[in-house]
Amino acid sequence: MYTDNKITSCEFCSRCWANFKNLSSEELELVNKNRYEASFKPSEIIIKQGSPSSNAIFLLSGLAKVYMEGYAGKNLILNLAESKTLLAGPGVHVNSRYCYSVAAITHVQACFINFDVIRQVISSNPGFAAGFIEDLSGKALRLHQKVLNLTQKKMHGRLAEALLYFSDSIFHSDEFEMVLSRQELGEMTNMAKESVVRIIGEFENENIIQATPRSVKILDREKLLVISEKG
């Protein structure tokens, strides 16, 4: 059972988007007044691709997967999102539609703030606007990198890279819980689930990792890095 510690006010929230530090007390109060919290159980959908993007959504706790629904029902997982993350997607500023879906992996708490309020603060606070641009840019930059990974590396390189992503960016440890199924790992690296299984097996045989369906331990980070870079 989860006890979602409700946030009393944005002003004292330690789990909000880093860019909120650029706001004045009055601006924070404005945001706070237009704030709605919600929590999600594992596998519940937080954002649905294509739906109108009226709210900026901030993850307060938990882990979620960000994915695009592609052709013939095939998904592409772009990344995982954790607390302090703004979820919205570039569609917001173009056609007011979410361009990707987000689903909870663990229990997730999220904060919804209407985009009109966000836009208002953007236009009154240049520092916040700059922070917003940085956030957008950082995500775009990572996507540029991901395109290269997906198009130019072979399966082994893509999977190695995914494992390093979990280790470095999400769990900050060589040993971590594997929160995605083999199927989802495939959706993340653009390959069939059978190929994921096979290559994980190969990595185990070569003593690069130690894996169970729900856990991974990186034994030889050097080798994994080489595989990831050499494609």
Added chain:
Amino acid sequence: MYTDNKITSCEFCSRCWANFKNLSSEELELVNKNRYEASFKPSEIIIKQGSPSSNAIFLLSGLAKVYMEGYAGKNLILNLAESKTLLAGPGVHVNSRYCYSVAAITHVQACFINFDVIRQVISSNPGFAAGFIEDLSGKALRLHQKVLNLTQKKMHGRLAEALLYFSDSIFHSDEFEMVLSRQELGEMTNMAKESVVRIIGEFENENIIQATPRSVKILDREKLLVISEKG
């Protein structure tokens, strides 16, 4: 021989970035004072991936290719850029590096404006900041779409989509000059140049297009659309 009509002032420039319409006369003057024009011959590099991104670069005339230099010297052409386009890339706001390269296809005129000036105007003019966010977002959105295209469609679909891109977004005609070589078309659709040649041949046999090495005419747009969508 080209006669590059020099721009006398930003205020009366008809070939600049649309977002400049949000600037006041004083702001335009500031921009105008910190402006440098340059022109490029076909195949010359306008932006080099990885180099420090000190300037925002605006295309005034001509056509250029935007591409990432990937692993093992393999390029990925992201899109073509024409006049009124801001070239900079998200790296500018993250690590001050260009995350892609840009090379002239035709003769190109460009305007260089130091990013300090742009940032100054962003922070003093909310409308301009919003326009900037829109530009960034639009590019990110198209990249999201491109990832799906490249990862989930087969060769025929990707090539069909590229041909439609030229027709719809660049030349606005069913008949257009093919400004890229077969090799470059491959870099754009992530396939070998031989495959490009073969599939263009198939499209010709099926009377979908009529092609020479330097020109394309779309004969059956419907079929091309279906191929592009069905992957």
Added chain:
DNA sequence: AACCGAATATGATATATGTCATAAATACAG
């Protein structure tokens, strides 16, 4: 404990696509 559906694992096979070799066409410099 026994069952059931789902996820994982493994092998056989099919297919898309790249690579290599070579010929034909084209652009181009002298």
Added chain:
DNA sequence: CTGTATTTATGACATATATCATATTCGGTT
């Protein structure tokens, strides 16, 4: 005009990767 380099075109072959079939393990439920 002529020879040379580059691009385009085509065929034979190699390989990465998906698909399909089937076994096995696992998590949860009665």
